[in-house]
Amino acid sequence: WNEPVIMEMGHPGRRGVLFEAPEAAVARSVPDPIAMIPEGLRRRNPPALPEMSEPEVLYHYLRLSQQTLGMMGMSIFGTCTMKYNAQINEALAWRPEVTHVHPLQHEDTLQGALEIVHEMDLALRELSGMDQFVFQAGGGAEAAYINAVVTRAYHASRGELKQRDEIITTIQTHPSSAATAAAAGFKVITLMLGENGYPTLDSLKAALSERTAGLMVNNPDDMGVYNPEIKEWTRLVHEAGGLCFYDHANFNGVMSKLRASELGFDACMFMLHKTFGAPKSGVGGPAVGAYGCSAKLAPFLPTPIVAKMDERYFLDFDRPQSVGKIREFWGNFQVILKAYAWVRAMGADGIAQAADISVLGNNYMEKGLLAIRGVTRSHPDATSPRLEMTRYSLEKLHEDTGVDVHDVLNRMTDFGIDAMWTSHEPWLVPEPFTPEAGEMYGKEDLDRWISVISRISDEAYSDPEKVKTSPHNQSIHRLKPGDTDDPKLRAMTWRAYKKKRG
Amino acid sequence: WNEPVIMEMGHPGRRGVLFEAPEAAVARSVPDPIAMIPEGLRRRNPPALPEMSEPEVLYHYLRLSQQTLGMMGMSIFGTCTMKYNAQINEALAWRPEVTHVHPLQHEDTLQGALEIVHEMDLALRELSGMDQFVFQAGGGAEAAYINAVVTRAYHASRGELKQRDEIITTIQTHPSSAATAAAAGFKVITLMLGENGYPTLDSLKAALSERTAGLMVNNPDDMGVYNPEIKEWTRLVHEAGGLCFYDHANFNGVMSKLRASELGFDACMFMLHKTFGAPKSGVGGPAVGAYGCSAKLAPFLPTPIVAKMDERYFLDFDRPQSVGKIREFWGNFQVILKAYAWVRAMGADGIAQAADISVLGNNYMEKGLLAIRGVTRSHPDATSPRLEMTRYSLEKLHEDTGVDVHDVLNRMTDFGIDAMWTSHEPWLVPEPFTPEAGEMYGKEDLDRWISVISRISDEAYSDPEKVKTSPHNQSIHRLKPGDTDDPKLRAMTWRAYKKKRG
Amino acid sequence: MRDGSAHPYMANSVADIQSEMLRAIGADNIESLFAQIPENHRLKTPLNLPPRLSEMALRRELTRTLAKNETVERNLSFLGAGLWQHHVPAAVDEIVRRNEWLTSIFGEPSSDHGRNQAWFEFCSQIGELLQMDLVGMPVRSWGTAAGHAIRMAARITSRNEVVVVRAIDPERLSVIRNYCEPAEMENHIAIRMVGYDSATGMVDMDELKAKIDEKVAAVYFEVPSYLGVIESHGKEIAAIARAAGAETIVGVDPISLGVLTAPVDYGADIVVGTIQTLGVHLHAGGGTGGFIASRDEDRYSSEYPTLFISISETLQPGEYGFGLSLFHQSSYGMREKGKDWTGHSVYMWAIAATTYMALMGPRGFEEVGSLILQRAHHAAEMLSEIPGVDVRFRNGVFKEIVVNFDGTGSSVQAINKALRAxxxxxxxxLSVDFPELGQSALYSITEIHRLDDIQRLARALKKAIAK
Amino acid sequence: MRDGSAHPYMANSVADIQSEMLRAIGADNIESLFAQIPENHRLKTPLNLPPRLSEMALRRELTRTLAKNETVERNLSFLGAGLWQHHVPAAVDEIVRRNEWLTSIFGEPSSDHGRNQAWFEFCSQIGELLQMDLVGMPVRSWGTAAGHAIRMAARITSRNEVVVVRAIDPERLSVIRNYCEPAEMENHIAIRMVGYDSATGMVDMDELKAKIDEKVAAVYFEVPSYLGVIESHGKEIAAIARAAGAETIVGVDPISLGVLTAPVDYGADIVVGTIQTLGVHLHAGGGTGGFIASRDEDRYSSEYPTLFISISETLQPGEYGFGLSLFHQSSYGMREKGKDWTGHSVYMWAIAATTYMALMGPRGFEEVGSLILQRAHHAAEMLSEIPGVDVRFRNGVFKEIVVNFDGTGSSVQAINKALRAxxxxxxxxLSVDFPELGQSALYSITEIHRLDDIQRLARALKKAIAK
Known part of the structure; x- marks a missing residue:
């Protein structure tokens, strides 16, 4: 059914939450609370929020939740490492010992939380070879920003910041590296791909200079391509006086296989809401970008650091070279807890197996997908098996039938399979798509996914209209093209909608 | 989509739960646990349960939950008093202080639970005028059985049980009164309705004798008809030496208006999972039938009673005349807690208002429903307003169009309105239906409900096939008539299904 | 609460909505709608209930009250005796708490499809554990199940006596007694108790043989028994019963069925038991629930008091659905002529149990059963090493052990008090209900009791005894 | 764990499934699939992580670890300072925990419909509280929001200085500093701090006037301020800023907006603030979240770093849906040319907040605002009656009060220690960050603090001081 926008619902006078009047002594002391507000600052017009009973609000949002496909069907959204969010982790995270704890409490009353943060730090150090992690960043992009800020502080401490104002990245590194470097004030040099699917060593050499502040790169990239020269890269960047940051967004295919420090990186970032099993909530968060670095960079990390001394955990604010805060408090603790629980539930063997299964699943899918009419792979000549994802193209299908990748995405949802990932901008490969099998789904689910693409390919060649007019079984139809970006029509609030369309 | 039966899912070797091997000392002590089982009692063939990963099981049941309409749409199922299950009550009931408490713990460690049970007892005493409540019964029918058992014990204690072997009830009293009385060994006399919609005083008088053990009756009945002579009834039954039990299943329309004891009843029963806002889970439970009685009957109540002495709560097992146990332990505590929270959230005024709104809602709906072609009311000549429900009939619609009440029920679900209640057996009114507005839904929802009946009536008169082949928008279509009762086809387990159909 | 505020649970608790509705009806006021109730029936004194609380105040008050409970999470508990502390996977709680089924009521098979399927899957999985084809929807407790099963047997055999073993939960026995009408009544079912061997804890076979005759409708015994013992005479008991024309009813804890053979293998006709051990928490007793199962024969199916869910084809070829079966024979269908009675039960726990069984699978049941056996026998060994402490019936127990303190000179009550501290x-x-066992207590040991827990118990017991 | 068991999180952790998949690929083993990674890149020493735990063991271990936390549920807390303890309706928690959106990712507007609608409703309700038409999807914190807003203003005005009031959370100020590049860098944004009046806590208007000139991109101030004060010079500040061609950015706590007027009413151009107070628990800091809003003009909308959700018609007449808007200008669309950057944020808290705002409605916000005002002012009165204790800035505070202990001779640290006991x-x-306030502490008083709580605090303070 059509669920109305909540702004249209309710009836004047209905209430969803009530509050007791204050006790007599309080009311006597402050009989007119509004009088405590300076004259001109009192609210005159009540906000036009809906007036609804509690069950009306509850069932409205329960219904909306049901109109969200997500993993209720199947979702293997590349670059996002769709992973099982274990219910035990949720159960633990919603205990009062988590929800009802204030981050400014005295450390004596936070020993449980600090212990978990510290243990997670140790686990990440083991996985990466770094010397210290912080969890303040509310996501991967913010962790990249920490790297940019720490890079600033490092070079500033050496008097070189004015000179070193360039960050090198690659076109297949996540846009957040380029964007955070730029937001931090750096100029961004982006290396394009060589014929093997990764930038050449020569292009790196050409970019390096005394202006180089650092390198920000992922590996493998989100086409599943691994740069085998990465150790040489980090050596060259160091030689040029720059720092090397490893965006571990694509860690799932290499975890337990390599360590950032052993490849020569000074810093790295893990997404706990992704690789480590905490929910990501529609690229939404709350999330955690765990940022780790070598001892050389540790003095510049944001404060506080969770540290341990004599079996007691404490928050170390006494770090004179620190860049201070990137975000208030010390991180989304509930996300750290879930990630830590995941690490404990997996163990070293489980983590290794997850990487194995992810890579196996991707290569298994590749076999099936490339057999489908209209599906090709990026860099078809690079024959080594891809890691946990492969970048495909529907260019052929599009040329042959007029059906593009968005049509396919929409049609997939009719089979209970949520839209897959296409590619970050820019689309180096036309009509791209990127499934990531991950370790959660069974073979029969992967087979089902392949068979849906196969069926849609058949439909595209036999009845393209059916695909182009999809979805046919979802709560709503496709949006009118252009509405959401047309300044005369787009409306980010109900107020704006009423003004523009009312 | 079509969700498979779980017995068809999974793959050999998959696991949903793991257990650590025992510690070395335990394994040393008991190296071969199976050897501890007498030879012939060891399991030879593993149970053919599905072998599945945790997310496979989780999402299977999440999807099944989404395929349950219930109150996700709208449901005003008469006689069941569909009511808001407040989320605060659920949140409280799932705290470890509830889930992780054993009923055999020492009273000192149960003071919180016992306090709540006792406070609930006091609230129910106030609402009914009874002297003591017990919460052992896992539902209303079981509370009725307690009444039958207590009635046995009472008459036995007076040496009259052999003589008093008849329980009187009425045809519009819930079947559980008749059934539990019979199961307890009583003969059941059922009074039929008089022309005003309730049995005549004369029919009661004719049924009373020295064999009368008691009366079990509700009031109002589930047609919304109140017996105004009920005080006379209880007087006459007492005069004949019988006990009077008030089934308060239909309490919603009279709560705060009358008290069982003031009408002359010796005992009564409240359904905490219904009138008191705890969830009922598809006529499923866990539920609580709170049974209360006068001081005269209290010695016979099941043990234990929760009692209070000197600010300490305790479980009183020292009740020599007690009938013992009707069900193990002392009740579904979490349900009592939810009901108590409901009482506190409502207060006396809120409870009175709920009764008012329920009765107002029913009469408002009656106005709308009786204006619809093909809809009539039971006892059309009894003109007083009905209480919280009204019994309607679709006899006319059926005669005119061939569409019966089950067709209408099915069609309703297409509009997101779950099937309404028809009537208990026997159907005194042909093609009956019984909505109960309750106090939860707003006027616009009641209007929507009426408009759906109105639309279906229009459809029945214009396109009856559409109604008769409904539903058209649910997860599945109607069942093949007869399959579930045909001994050759019916299968209550997957094993049986495979044998009969495989 | 501010006067005149609408109540959050009641959308129509707004004065102008009520006025509009009254106008539509043509009534002057709500009071006039109660015209059926005579004046002298109305409340004599106004309701005096505690003051109404906002959600904020309610949360605070009840959170504080509940904090007066001590939990088995923060304490180490060995209480079982009909309700056991097992590991409940978090996914089970997540599923069982879903609002969708929490608030549903009976709709149509199409609108109830998901819930009906889950219930069918519950029955199907119980069926696999038991190797039986007919499983009813759950009843309210193990004792309830046993009571109904005995009444079923009485109807099937038209006999009115039943043999019950003595090594039974006294609470469950009391429930059974209340299901068997008193002697004054025409359909009275007499209970003949059979003792247990004081050395092994198993059924006293001589007494059993003496007590079974052609008046007996059924024999009821449990594996494992209340005292934890894995009864090994099942086959023999069933044979004796069958020879006398009586039904064999066996009570089981289904969590044992990964390692113990299904009762049907030793001759059970009707099997009952708990479903609490299949993924349901204690809930201070609110986790209780039971089942009844049998062969899929009319002789049995026609006597069940429970509701049934059957799989069925739908009008759409290739599609299946689920609906009520044999409803007509229930008390809903036939009132006092129905089979005993039905009504609200614990169907939500069927949702928990089906999730649990699917998560466990055959290997999970085997592992948990083995682990319980290991932990219980190991605990028995450790505790019996404590001077003065004797563990009875040590050959073949499942998860309950009888720990006797006669040799310590202390009472169970005193020891438990010391342990509580x-x-x-x-x-x-057990000292009141089983005086023949002296100062004994029934210790429940499950998969959750780790080595360090048993060590901690042993240390605390030594300390308690030394006092 | 038993060796060789499949892992519950990984359906394909079964040997024969893996073999079948390898056969399909034509690979000998999984290792061969990692051929891209050179040998000398591989792990030098094996992973040394703590042992793997079953769910049962994990629950036990983490429950015990978490029990070492003290909660604000069992203790009485007056900590706020950027994260506040308000009443969170249970329905909010129920909604926000739904698995459906917990595990979703970006699909299509049709498959994400429910979640997108919920997000749009969040923005719409924030818009009503603020009386503003343009609201972005949430950012990671109030400080983050302020940092981005200042950068937006710098881009809008092409200026590189910003005026910030001194009475600001030091954590938030530090975040802002990290959003303003250091002096060495080309696009450095210089921060000019403006003090507050030591008597009233309000902005020092003379200093403000002196600091605003045509180099200034924006003025940033908060209502209520970090020290709890309801700043009453808003209109004047905005007028001064406007005259200098600067933007006015106001930070607000939206729970105050049932009683305080919307910042746009006194001239705000961009408004930022927290969303934590709208139905999000503390989560030890994980409840943090922020928003950015403004008028719906290209001047502003073209500079947002956030994602937007716009309502839209669909191809079906009369139906609407919701999709991303202005995506192209984000860093996803334009990499380093995008507006700052976007990425994971706290969108789940948008779900909580939209549920909260809908439950509250206009009357709920008015009541909670009034209650907070009453409780805070009453607490200020009660505490200032304690000898040696002085409550600063008592005229017009919202929910934070500055309690000074200079007169007691004790330090805040010592007093807090005594209170903790x-x-x-x-x-x-506050004594380190605001030395001018002496030994002062910032007490947060909300609707949850009842009379007896304040009385208890007063008693405990008296006792602590007497030591």
Whole structure:
């Protein structure tokens, strides 16, 4: 059914939450609370929020939740490492010992939380070879920003910041590296791909200079391509006086296989809401970008650091070279807890197996997908098996039938399979798509996914209209093209909608 | 989509739960646990349960939950008093202080639970005028059985049980009164309705004798008809030496208006999972039938009673005349807690208002429903307003169009309105239906409900096939008539299904 | 609460909505709608209930009240005796709490499809554990199930006596007694108790043979028994019963069925038991629930008091659905002529149990059964090493052990009090209900009791005894 | 764990499934699939992580670890300072925990419909509280929001200085500093701090006037301020800023907006603030979240770093849906040319907040605002009656009060320690960050603090001081 926008619902006078009047002594002391507000600052017009009973609000949002496909069907959204969010982790995270704890409490009353943060730090150090992690960043992009800020502080401490104002990245590194470097004030040099699917060593050499502040790169990239020269890269960047940051967004295919420090990186970032099993909530968060670095960079990390001394955990604010805060408090603790629980539930063997299964699943899918009419792979000549994802193209299908990748995405949802990932901008490969099998789904689910693409390919060649007019079984139809970006029509609030369309 | 039966899912070797091997000392002590089982009692063939990963099981049941309409749409199922299950009550009931408490713990460690049970007892005493409540019964029918058992014990204690072997009830009293009385060994006399919609005083008088053990009756009945002579009834039954039990299943329309004891009843029963806002889970439970009685009957109540002495709560097992146990332990505590929270959230005024709104809602709906072609009311000549429900009939619609009440029920679900209640057996009114507005839904929802009946009536008169082949928008279509009762086809387990159909 | 505020649970608790509705009806006021109730029936004194609380105040008050409970999470508990602390996977709680089924009521098979399927899957999985084809929807407790099963047997055999073993939960026995009408009544079912061997804890076979005759409708015994013993005479008991024309009813704890053979293998006709051990928490007793199962024969199916869910084809070829079966024979269908009675039960726990069984699978049941056997026998060994402490019936127990303290000179009550001070809830005191066992307590040991827990118990017991 | 068991999180962790998949690929083993990674890149030493735990063991271990936390549920807390303890309706938690959106990712507007609608409703309700038409999807914190807003203003005005009031959370200020590049860098944004009046806590208007000139991109101030004061010069500040061609950015706590007027009414151009107070728990800091809003003009909308959700018609007449808007200008669309950057944020808290705002409605916000005002002013009165204790800035505070202990001779640290022993978490110590306030602490008083709580605090303070 059509669920109305909540702004249209309710009836004047209905209430969803009530509050007791204050006790007599309080009311006597402050009989007119509004009088405590300076004259001109009192609210005159009540906000036009809906007036609804509690069950009306509850069932409205329960219904909306049901109109969200997500993993209720199947979702293997590349670059996002769709992973099982274990219910035990949720159960633990919603205990009062988590929800009802204030981050400014005295450390004596936070020993449980600090212990978990510290243990997670140790686990990440083991996985990466770094010397210290912080969890303040509310996501991967913010962790990249920490790297940019720490890079600033490092070079500033050496008097070189004015000179070193360039960050090198690659076109297949996540846009957040380029964007955070730029937001931090750096100029961004982006290396394009060589014929093997990764930038050449020569292009790196050409970019390096005394202006180089650092390198920000992922590996493998989100086409599943691994740069085998990465150790040489980090050596060259160091030689040029720059720092090397490893965006571990694509860690799932290499975890337990390599360590950032052993490849020569000074810093790295893990997404706990992704690789480590905490929910990501529609690229939404709350999330955690765990940022780790070598001892050389540790003095510049944001404060506080969770540290341990004599079996007691404490928050170390006494770090004179620190860049201070990137975000208030010390991180989304509930996300750290879930990630830590995941690490404990997996163990070293489980983590290794997850990487194995992810890579196996991707290569298994590749076999099936490339057999489908209209599906090709990026860099078809690079024959080594891809890691946990492969970048495909529907260019052929599009040329042959007029059906593009968005049509396919929409049609997939009719089979209970949520839209897959296409590619970050820019689309180096036309009509791209990127499934990531991950370790959660069974073979029969992967087979089902392949068979849906196969069926849609058949439909595209036999009845393209059916695909182009999809979805046919979802709560709503496709949006009118252009509405959401047309300044005369787009409306980010109900107020704006009423003004523009009312 | 079509969700498979779980017995068809999974793959050999998959696991949903793991257990650590025992510690070395335990394994040393008991190296071969199976050897501890007498030879012939060891399991030879593993149970053919599905072998599945945790997310496979989780999402299977999440999807099944989404395929349950219930109150996700709208449901005003008469006689069941569909009511808001407040989320605060659920949140409280799932705290470890509830889930992780054993009923055999020492009273000192149960003071919180016992306090709540006792406070609930006091609230129910106030609402009914009874002297003591017990919460052992896992539902209303079981509370009725307690009444039958207590009635046995009472008459036995007076040496009259052999003589008093008849329980009187009425045809519009819930079947559980008749059934539990019979199961307890009583003969059941059922009074039929008089022309005003309730049995005549004369029919009661004719049924009373020295064999009368008691009366079990509700009031109002589930047609919304109140017996105004009920005080006379209880007087006459007492005069004949019988006990009077008030089934308060239909309490919603009279709560705060009358008290069982003031009408002359010796005992009564409240359904905490219904009138008191705890969830009922598809006529499923866990539920609580709170049974209360006068001081005269209290010695016979099941043990234990929760009692209070000197600010300490305790479980009183020292009740020599007690009938013992009707069900193990002392009740579904979490349900009592939810009901108590409901009482506190409502207060006396809120409870009175709920009764008012329920009765107002029913009469408002009656106005709308009786204006619809093909809809009539039971006892059309009894003109007083009905209480919280009204019994309607679709006899006319059926005669005119061939569409019966089950067709209408099915069609309703297409509009997101779950099937309404028809009537208990026997159907005194042909093609009956019984909505109960309750106090939860707003006027616009009641209007929507009426408009759906109105639309279906229009459809029945214009396109009856559409109604008769409904539903058209649910997860599945109607069942093949007869399959579930045909001994050759019916299968209550997957094993049986495979044998009969495989 | 501010006067005149609408109540959050009642959308129509707004004065102008009520006025509009009254106008539509043509009534002057709400009071006039109660015209059926005579004046002298109305409340004599106004309701005096505690003051109404906002959600904020309610949360605070009840959170504080509940904090007066001590939990088996913060304490170490050995209480079982009919309700056991097992590991409940978090996914089970997540599923069982879904609002969708929490608030549903009976709709149509199409609108109830998901819930009906889940219930069918519950019955199907119980069926696999038991190797039986007919499983009813759950009843309210193990005792309830046993009571109904005995009444079923009485109807099937038209006999009115039943043999019950003595090594039974006294609470469950009391429930059964209340299902068997008193002697004054025409359909009275007499209970003949059979003792247990004081050395092994198993059924006293001589007494059993003496008590079974052609008046007996059924024999009821349990595997494992209340005292934890894995009864090994099942086959023999069933044979004796069958020879006398009586039904064999067996009570089981289904969590044992990964390692113990299904009762049907030793001749059970009707099997009953708990479903609490299949993924349901204690809930201070609110986790209780039972089942009834049998062969899929009319002889049995026609006597069930429970509701049934059957799989069925739908009008759409290739599609299946689920609906009520044999409804007509229930008390809903036939009132006092129905089979005993039905009504609200614990169907939500069927949702928990089906999720649990699917998560466990065959290997999970085997592992948990083995682990319980290991932990219980190991605990028995450790505790019996404590001077003065004797563990009875040590050959073949499942998860309950009878710990006797006669040699210590202390009472169970005193020992449990001392344990409580250490954060340990000792076993259930058996000394009143089973005087022949002296000062004994029933300790429940499950998969959750780790080595360090048993060590902690042993240390605390030594300390308690030394006092 | 038993060796060789499949892992519950990984359906394909079964050997024969893996073999079948390898056969399909034509690979000998999984290792061969990692051929891209050179040998000398591989792990030098094996992973040394703590042992793997079953769910049962994990629950036990983490439950025990978490039990070492003290909660604000069992203790009485007066900590706020950027993260506040308000009443969170249970329905909010129920909604926000739904698995459906927990595990979703970006699909299509049709498959994400429910979640997108919920997000749009969040923005719409924030818009009503603020009386503003343009609201972005949430950012990671109030400080983050302020940092981005300042950068937006710098881009809008092409200026590189910003005026910030001194009475600001030091954590938030530090975040802002990190959003303003250091002096060495080309696009450095210089921060000019403006003090507050030591008597009233309000902005020092003379200093403000002196600091605003045509180099200034924006003025940033908060209502209520970090020190709890309801700043009353808003209109004047905005006028001064406008005259200098600068933007006015106001930070607000939206729970105050049932009683305080919307910042746009006194001239705000961009408004930022927290969303934590709208139905999000503390989560030890994980409840943090922020928003950015403005008028719906290209001047502003073209500079947002956030994602937007716009309502839209669909191809079906009369139907609407919701999709991303202005995506192209984000860093996803334009990499380093995008507006700052976007990425994971706290969108789940948008779900909580939209549920909260809908439950509250206009009357709920008015009541909670009034209640907070009453409780805070009453607490200020009660505490200032304690000898040696002085409550600063008492005219017009919202929910934070500055309690000064200079007259007691005790330090905040010592007093808080004494309070902690009584189960009370005293206010945040201001003595390091605001030395001019002496030994002062910031006490947060909200609707949850009842009369008896304040009385208990007063008693405990008296006792602490007497030591």
């Amino acid at each position: 250490e954060g340990i809830f000792g076993g259930k005191d | 009584e189960g009370i978490f005293g206010g945040k110590d």
